[in-house]
Amino acid sequence: MFTSHVTSQTRGRVRAAELVGRGWLNTGGKTLHLGDFRGKVLLLDFWTFCCVNCLHVLDELRPLEAEFADVLVTVGVHSPKFVHEADADALAAAVERYGVHHPVLDDPDLTTWQAFAVKAWPTLVVIDPDGYVVHVAAGEGHVEALRRVITEVVAEHEAKGTLHRGDGPYVPPVPADTDLRFPAKAIETGTGTLLVADTTHHRVVELDGDDIVRVFGTGERGRQDGDKATFSEPSGLTLLPAHVAEEVGYHVVVADTVNHLLRGINLDTDVVTTVAGTGDQWLAGETDGQATKIDLTSPWDVAWWEPAGGVVVAMAGNHTLGRFDPVAGEVSRFAGTTVEGLMDGAPTEAFFAQTSGFAATADRLWLADSETSALRWIDAEDFAVHTAVGKGLFAFGHRDGHADQALLQHPLGVAVLDDGTVAIADTYNGAVRRYDPATGQVSTLVTGIAEPSGIVVRGSELIVVASAAHRLERHTAAALHVDGEAHEVRRPPSDIAPGELELVVVFAPQNGQKLDDRYGPSTRLEVTSSPPELLVEGAGVGTDLTRRLVVAPDIPEGVLHVVAQAASCDDDGSEHAACHLTRQDWGVPVRVTAAGSSRLPLMLGGLDSSP
Template identity: 50%
Template sequence: MSTSAATPSAAARTPRTRAPELVGRRWVGTDGRALRLADLRGRFVLLDFWTSCCVNCLHVLDELRGLEERWAAELVVVGVHSPKFPHEAEPGVLDDAVRRYEVHHPVLDDADMTTWRAYAARAWPTLVLVDPTGYVVASLSGEGHADGLERLLGELVPEHEAAGTLVRGERLFTPLAEDADDDGLRFPSSVLPLPERLGGGLLVSDTGHHRLVVLDEDGRTVRRAVGGGGRGLVDGPAATARFAEPQGLCLLPADVAARTGVDVLVADTVNHAVRGVRLGADGGEVVTLAGTGRQLRRREGGGPALRQDLSTPWDVAWWDDQVVVAMAGVHQLWALEPGAAPADGTVRVLAGTSAEGLRDGDAEQAWFAQTSRLVPSADGAVLWVVDSETSALRRLERTGAPVDRSVHAVEDVRLANAAPVAAPGYRVTTVVGSGLFEFGDRDGEAGGALLQHPLGGAVLPDGSVAVADTYNGAVRRYDPTTGAVTTLVGDLAEPTGVAVVGEGEAAELVVVESRAHRVLRLPLTAGRVVGGSAGSVERPPTPLAPGAVALRVRFTPPTGQHLDDRWGSPVRVLVSATPADLLAAGDGAGEELGRDLVLRGTPGTRGVLHVSAQAAACDAPADGADDDALLGAACHLYQQDWGIPVVLGDDAPDELVLDLRGV
């Protein structure tokens, strides 16, 4: 199939679909009022199917903010929260997610995924645009669609205005009452014990207040704040600098701090930047060391750190004489080498192909899934990696074999990355976790142990690893010498960060309890073994026929954009399956939006098809434009990873159609 898998004329022949009713457990942000599509008739309705654990969903929340403002009278954005993990369906968790991520539109609590099924959603995030007469006019998967939606509304709003079907109105949203104190913490995420040379105390990412705070050792008293408390990207004196949902923290070695002029690094998540903080007696200072403030929209990356876009850096760690950055937004690990001045730093891809999932092996071919915490071992031989979306604990080690990282290999597609770099090779192995859709709450032998969306970690004095098992509300312990997982403490409100203070018998565990807006100090006990339970993501399976199945990914570029193949194929599709033998043919990477699959099995066979699609569309220059105009045209990357549960059946369809951008 050609790369133009869908065209406007083909889309125009598609029968019109009446939007199904919005049905769920309750509504958030409406003051208890249940909304019906009939209540919204006359306005465009954009349904945003999301789940609070998904980094791509968080990207979409940010992308939609401007769209909501510009089309406030004509457009109603409605979040449909269809949870991936059981914890996300617990009462109150969605309310806190709306507060945490500053969602300012109504959200349907689709705890049983009723509306998800009605709209045949297959991935987080999915966007569905409904016109003022109640018909679906677009179905979009993944992120990066704000520009296309802007253009689509620019076309459709005048049409409905002329037809008399458009009725403008006020924005629909009732803010939720806050349960965090203004002068305390709000959804904190990470904690870093400071050495005496920096004044001691605990440095905490006060994520919900967009700042850092230094607490006394008791974890309660605020000594000082770093950041003015408002969302933004502003360098300068600590009192006026600004962050946007800062997460991970990293203490630089004293000699590196002296060379670079900063003491602590911060993963400034929503600013897509790595910031440096100098904690001086004069109040301190904040500087940007990597990132431009824009989200990375291309597959490759590397070069001068301040000229390189990043994608949701979630954590930072000093390991193997470099700063390792958990680039959660593209499911990779990057390396930052800071210079003597901010402008001198460089970045490059260290590990990961950008495919989301769990695959071990050589670092350049490994798969990660929203890495949330990086924990160097005491001897520096291992970097422990906490992957939230695969509920996994993994390890990165140097192999000693040099790798030319000037070219970053993604399956059989090789992408130019940066100038030739001779860098050490690394290898990834998994000790706890088995995939994107398997999770649970189980101690025991590591191969059978289960976590649920962990977000934090720390090395304990005996060399074992404490994991903040966030959605299980626990801190777990993995012992590399015995290969066993035990539980240190439970009944916590979303622990997201852990650290150790003190030594010997006086050592204590510091835990960031994010939903409780506090930091706890707890005794460091040996732990207990719990039997626990296993689970998997429960979504309705898609029936497919055994044998030959045609996969079609539909993509229609927005008006004014086109697929540009001047430097090769502008699309990429990667297909795999769990279990792997479900696919008898059709797996691997390709440069077309359609391919033939062969599914192995008999009626009743179940599995998961993993489809990752990317399409790059560029703004179309005016007719007769010269080469400079072509080279300068803005380009947009559309991408989505689907994990589709399937069940084989004799009378099931032999075609699977996925909408990357179906209009």
């Protein structure tokens, strides 16, 4: 039994834990403590900068922070997944890159994460002005629920006299000035120049050598079309074949990531048009149809691939691949199920994990699958998905050798070299790696690059997008061999008992809302496991947010993949009440032990009041 009503929730008087970490960002050097937020509504956002869902939440929270500016303080608690994310300088760069305009606690040892019993990125925790937890939610789509919780807390504490209005502790950092700012990808134009996604400047630029000779976009964040266009953190780029470009009236497709759009650039007129997406983020619903009427979700890279008959789109936001047909003006699901993970096979059954880079050849589409630290490929004959390098969501490192032992760390880019081998922008290792399909060997070509995210090949020269160095670098590859360490995600596993396990996804609509069952079940729960043998019973799709699982006694550890969603609408009696979809994907590492729990609660929205 649980409830989301604030007054009921606070009866348990669960006091928030102290905020403990290595240091603070965006505070002007000041160290903050929980007591410093007394009298304010405090929203903790547990995030990590590799996580696209966390980036979505950063954008979702911006209007909420503006609306409650004098009573609400957001604190980002950065609890890293990858080793690179635990680097203080890398975190500082990410805070700037993603425009984080609130204080950030650096929590590299997951101290505060564990104190709040967090199990997923992102997780949001609301703390009232007296220092008590009143609401917990995981995943995206919680803005309306948070608005209601905050409104209730403000009203209650204003009446009690315990609410303090005024500015929060945010101190903006000094902005840097460079020609490029966190560029993401680059492609050749065919005329000797390069097009570069100048991501944090919200524009696309044309480079001739090191000189900017043309700019597409004003530099302001937005989604305006025309010759004074605006973008929002553009990333991937692909050049259309000449005959296609002539027919559709634009030459380049841009993955306009934060806008959830594909944009077209006409290189003759400098005009930008929106060619796919609505500007809204896909959470559920149609994936196929007229391109400008279907929601997209964080398109990260794009590649024209002739066997697919169009542009393949890395839908990083829901771990799928889309297909965009520029001539027909249609988009469709190309591969993936929306479950985050590493599973090969038919395109309709394969799992992906935040695909972030493409390289197309006549017979293969190579993929950088960042969250599984994997290099993967799709066969042109049957579109079957294969993994060349990578072991899953929780294993990574920098190790050369045969592909079955080699390790990457969150790669974002890929390119095919003239000899048929594959260059990998191994982003969080700061390296360019090479995979040889003929021998299965992985080697290191270049090291010491600040977050490489894209590669252009010109003969023996590699032009590498060094994103965190804000420039393009030119390298001549020289093979190295690195016997690096293997790492695993340090997130502590949940101890569960073998046999029957009650999985409970905790969710309740806020006051003034109700579950929306007008068109069928309002909730959905999908459960799978890695390895599949971990679950004897209970895997599959259903509508109940509580599920009886049976855990195998002879599998010592694994991962439970849980995807839950719930639809709720305003309960105002109107025919067209506003509705909201809440969704979260969990990859929960578990350890099977006789002393483990027979109940596993996951917070989708509310508080778990069960014992």
